[in-house]
Amino acid sequence: MNNISVRFCVGCGYLCDEIHPEGGQPLWIDGHTYVMKYGVHWSDLDRRDDTCPDCARVFAIAQHGAHPDAPRTATTA
């Protein structure tokens, strides 16, 4: 049984690809892409709750009292 320690984003459910990330830096990809890329099974993954950069930004906004579902300044497409 393999135990692959992988960071799991509690916000969007993506996994952090730290094994062979493109561009040399940790890349957050969806779980299906991850298991297909490495040929592993969900049961092999030892997921550790974490937060990807995008969700960390959302959580930071939420903690400051703003509503992430109702952004007042929507500048992103």
Ligand SMILES: [Zn+2]
């Ligand atoms: Zn995320």
